[in-house]
Amino acid sequence: MNDRLQAVRNKMKGLNLQGMIIANPINIKYLTKIDAEGILLLTRKENIFITDGRYMEYVSSIITPFDEIVIDDQKNISKDEYENFFLFCENVGFEEKYLSYSTYKDFIRKYKINNFVEAEEILTSLRILKDEEEIANIKRACEVTDNCFDMLLKFIKPGLTEKQIARQIHNFYLDNSEGESFEAIVASGENSSKPHAMVTDRIINTKDIITIDMGCKINGYCSDMTRTIFIGEPTEEQKNIYNLVLENQKRALDEIRDGASIKTIVKGVESSFNIQSQTLIHSLGHGVGLEIHEPPAVSLNNDILLKENMVITDEPRNLFARKFWNKNRRYCSCNQERCFNLDRIE
């Protein structure tokens, strides 16, 4: 059996779970490399992936005997067979944050489950610590994103629309990665203060501030980078706020290490903002991996301590949202740290 499936089974034992239903496709991909619709059942004796006609050929091509995964087409499974998968299982685990209430109830009925136990933490606790290969993928995704930003610095100039810049990002990622990890945000001028910005046909002007939030995927792993660009020389006030955000990002980065308290780090940034009459909007960051947002949340109400091989973003924001990857650390996603004053108004 592959290591990750084995790790899940070990944790199941510790929680007295005899079975588990894994429905989140990202978790299924993490455990099996299968990227298809279906359900993964860990029964007493077997690992079973139930899918449908569309995916049988593909899934069979992915699985190796070493994985010890049985593939089933759902249309060949009878009502009785469903009810027998977890026969003699006292407790069966499920992903409580992924399953809808409705599916939760369906599963209990369909699989005749005695005691359906919240067990998503098993997957979360595995996925939150990245292995060498995962980190290499995230780093590569960050590098491609850095290159994308370098390209943008040469590309962006007054007269372009937000949409044209967004398209440039999209195409760069198509050429150099598996594509965007989320739809890029390009917010200029009055739009740049809206963290909820839609990409519009607004034309970039001189004196604009542009916030760009973008990322790509490498082998399924995401990067996530935000940069603020000034067209021309920023005002004193703009510089002050920019530097406040930058300093706090740097400080947070310094504090991010094995054993550090997420809460303490976020509190530090928050008070530093408040002293300058600024407000820390939303949280300071989030985990990144197979999903663009995953645990741990880097916010005031997260009590956990950071551990080596967690990957998180460091993105204090008020008006400006910015994120970094420090190549010497494993904790944050993104690349360099620079203050950009882009002046292309010749």
Add this chain to the structure above:
Amino acid sequence: MNDRLQAVRNKMKGLNLQGMIIANPINIKYLTKIDAEGILLLTRKENIFITDGRYMEYVSSIITPFDEIVIDDQKNISKDEYENFFLFCENVGFEEKYLSYSTYKDFIRKYKINNFVEAEEILTSLRILKDEEEIANIKRACEVTDNCFDMLLKFIKPGLTEKQIARQIHNFYLDNSEGESFEAIVASGENSSKPHAMVTDRIINTKDIITIDMGCKINGYCSDMTRTIFIGEPTEEQKNIYNLVLENQKRALDEIRDGASIKTIVKGVESSFNIQSQTLIHSLGHGVGLEIHEPPAVSLNNDILLKENMVITDEPRNLFARKFWNKNRRYCSCNQERCFNLDRIE
């Protein structure tokens, strides 16, 4: 109060619900036009949208006094206030297919709910019947998709990669709509038989079959169209299968009308496929609207009857997946019906 919120409140009365929590952002957008993170509470006396600092400015700009929606920043709401929203409410409704099991439990605790009742059907039953404006948006999205296909017929030729075609689609939609309703599938040659196709760097060859599945959004409403293209003259076997799919699609389209049984229509297609030793993969179609997949499912296990102003796809598939919009009907999403033999090998 706007008509849709009023309709929800009327249905709540019929189900003896004194309150309702609406968490699905698509439902919130449908009811309020607000496109932001947050929760919509329908309490005894008020409609309250709870959001956070990122969206306060935007939401305030969207809401009119006529909507009768109160906006609250979550950080200003105390524990007690949360517990008082549904005070004296015997039954409070929720979206059982949208809420995760975990959030379901959180809400009961946070809002001190006595009886939390599955009530997603209220929203589903409203959204499943489209009004004039919604249908106009879907039709427009289908027209843009038709135009995209016309563009592709001129663009596609041997030597291009799947990715280059996908990018052309993406850019066309950026220029002519709000962008893709889902990431376009371009599956050629051996990839075209995989309904799960990823877009790859595979180069289009002479004699290839290309399956293209694409759609865009207009005012939030989706189109969804699949076409199969032959590069050069198809073989007799290919023609036979293509025509089998085409005939069944046409027949289903003829049967799709107010009062028709979804089950009967799907059964008809299934047996016609089986007689030719072909298998109907997956379902026959699905509803389309603000979401690319929404009720009603057009599959064997859906017992409902079609009603005027439902919008569904008609996409029988075995090897080839194809969908249509018949301009004279309101039931199906897509545009013309044509058999394409694309020969660009001069």
